[in-house]
Amino acid sequence: MDFWEFSCMSLGAAFVVYYGLKLILFGRMLLPNFFFPLPKSFFSSMGEWAVVTGASEGIGRAYAFALAERGLNVVIISRTKEKLDKVAQKISDTTDQKVKVLVADFTKDNAINSIEDELKGMNIGVLVNNVAMLVSTLPEKFLASPNLDQMITKIINCNVKTMAKMCKVILPGMVDRGSGVIINISSGAAAIPFPLYTLYSASKIFVERVSQGLQVEYKDRGIIIQAVAPYSVSTQMNFYQPTSTFVLSPEDFVSSSLQYLRVGDRIYGSLIHTMMVRHRVMSVCTLPRGMLFSDSMQKNLQEYVRIQNQNGSHKTQALQ
Numbered sequence: 001m002d003f004w005e006f007s008c009m010s011l012g013a014a015f016v017v018y019y020g021l022k023l024i025l026f027g028r029m030l031l032p033n034f035f036f037p038l039p040k041s042f043f044s045s046m047g048e049w050a051v052v053t054g055a056s057e058g059i060g061r062a063y064a065f066a067l068a069e070r071g072l073n074v075v076i077i078s079r080t081k082e083k084l085d086k087v088a089q090k091i092s093d094t095t096d097q098k099v100k101v102l103v104a105d106f107t108k109d110n111a112i113n114s115i116e117d118e119l120k121g122m123n124i125g126v127l128v129n130n131v132a133m134l135v136s137t138l139p140e141k142f143l144a145s146p147n148l149d150q151m152i153t154k155i156i157n158c159n160v161k162t163m164a165k166m167c168k169v170i171l172p173g174m175v176d177r178g179s180g181v182i183i184n185i186s187s188g189a190a191a192i193p194f195p196l197y198t199l200y201s202a203s204k205i206f207v208e209r210v211s212q213g214l215q216v217e218y219k220d221r222g223i224i225i226q227a228v229a230p231y232s233v234s235t236q237m238n239f240y241q242p243t244s245t246f247v248l249s250p251e252d253f254v255s256s257s258l259q260y261l262r263v264g265d266r267i268y269g270s271l272i273h274t275m276m277v278r279h280r281v282m283s284v285c286t287l288p289r290g291m292l293f294s295d296s297m298q299k300n301l302q303e304y305v306r307i308q309n310q311n312g313s314h315k316t317q318a319l320q
Helices: 003-029 042-046 058-069 081-095 111-119 148-177 198-221 250-259 271-278 295-319
Strands: 049-053 073-078 099-103 124-129 180-185 223-228
Touching: 042 124, 042 180, 049 058, 049 148, 058 073, 058 081, 058 124, 058 250, 073 081, 073 111, 081 099, 099 111, 111 148, 124 148, 148 180, 148 198, 148 223, 180 198, 198 223
Parallel strands: 049 073, 049 124, 073 099, 124 180, 180 223
Antiparallel strands: none
C-alpha cells in the first residue's frame, strides 16, 4: 500500500467515524427521556429559586412557568411591571410556588445593580438569561437605524452585558454549592452572518461563546451551562406566526429544550430545529452565500417581514 492509498483510506475512515458519531448522537435525540434522563426532582435539587430575565411574555414567560411547575420558586424580571404582575399571579395560582417580581430596563447601563441587591442571600439553582432586543422590528441596514449610537449601546447592554453580568451575580453561589443550571438564550440567527439583523445576530454569537467557555470552566463544579438557539417560535419578536411543524409555541419549545439539558453546551431546543440546522431542512443555511447576501434576497426579506409584522399587529389588536 503506497502513501496515497493509505491517506485516502485514513481520510475515508475518519469521515465514516465522524458522521457515524453524529448519526448516533442524533438518534439519541429521538429519545431524550431515555438517553438524557432528568430525575423528577432535578431542578428543585439545584436550589430553591429560578431567575428568568425577559419573563413577561414569550419564551421567558414559558421558562418561568415550566420551572415553577418543576418545583422552583421564580424571580421574574422585565421592564413592564403590569405584565410581570399578571404572569406572577398566574404562576402562583397554577403552581402554588412563590414568585418575586423585579422591574428592570436592561438597556440601561446600571440595570443589574438593583437586581444584585435584591438577589443577595437567595438560594438560586437555575438562571435563564432570555432578555434580548432587536435593533428594529423591520430588518434594516446598519446605518439606517435612527439614533444609531444609542441603539448600539442598548443592544450591547441588553443582549450582551446583561447575560455576562447575571452570570457574574449568580454563578458564585452555584460554585459554592456545587450545583446549578444556567440557560442562555441565543438564536438561530447566529448560525451564519445575518445581514439586516447584523447587531442582533452578532450579539447572539457572544451569548454562545460565553456559554461554551463557561461550561468548560465550571462543569467540574457540577454546573450545567448551555446556550439554546431557537429558530422559529411564535413570539412577539417573530410576529406571533401561527404554530406549525416548524414554528413552535413558546411552551412547546421550552418543554422540549429542557429535555435536552444534558445534550451539550449548545442546542437548538427541539428536534425539528436541530434537523433544520444540522440536516439543512427548510433552513437559510442551505442557500449559497452569494444568493443569501444578494440585494434581491435582502429586499425580499424586508418585504416578507413587513407583511408578517402587519399580520402580527392585527393579531395583537384582536387579542387585546
